Amino acid sequence: MAFFRPTAMRRGLTDLTPEFLSGLGVRALLLDVDNTVASYTSHQPIPGAVEWAGRMVEAGFRVLIVSNNFKKRVEPFAAKFGLGCISFAMKPLPFGYLKARSLLKMKCRECAIIGDQIFTDVIGANLCGMKSVLLSPIEEEEGFTFKVRRHFEKGLRRKFESRRDIL
Numbered sequence: 001m002a003f004f005r006p007t008a009m010r011r012g013l014t015d016l017t018p019e020f021l022s023g024l025g026v027r028a029l030l031l032d033v034d035n036t037v038a039s040y041t042s043h044q045p046i047p048g049a050v051e052w053a054g055r056m057v058e059a060g061f062r063v064l065i066v067s068n069n070f071k072k073r074v075e076p077f078a079a080k081f082g083l084g085c086i087s088f089a090m091k092p093l094p095f096g097y098l099k100a101r102s103l104l105k106m107k108c109r110e111c112a113i114i115g116d117q118i119f120t121d122v123i124g125a126n127l128c129g130m131k132s133v134l135l136s137p138i139e140e141e142e143g144f145t146f147k148v149r150r151h152f153e154k155g156l157r158r159k160f161e162s163r164r165d166i167l
Helices: 016-022 047-057 071-081 092-105 119-127 144-162
Strands: 008-010 027-031 062-066 084-086 111-115 131-135
Touching: 008 016, 008 144, 016 047, 027 092, 047 071, 062 071, 062 092, 071 084, 084 092, 084 111, 092 111, 092 119, 111 119, 119 144
Parallel strands: 008 131, 027 062, 027 111, 062 084, 111 131
Antiparallel strands: none
């Protein structure tokens, strides 16, 4: 079960504070795009997301967008945030995570992925020795594979939410 367990869970991106993230021992943030900084159907960040990222950078965090989506979708978000990015990261495989760690010049244990999926974001972080903050998805996806993954995620989320060891 630890393989699927996030370091922490929160409702949304803007619920995360520099103090909370520092308390996890984090110095670098890897941000997912779809259903984390924007709904998966939108080309605009959610209200407050760009400002939130700016506050994180001002607080001393190194921040990078890391997404499984294609460059055509990810780069415009990176530009809006003024951040670098890795597209087609192949999460949960370690490649994108390790590339991000290298670009940010951080140790894996100092990095946290912030995303909405257990089967990509959280598993990938656990494979690399990174931390993860699992957010509630902004909106429900319509594709069959997403519906299947979300179905299996629901039980895990309930189990983790009921445990006191998830911050």
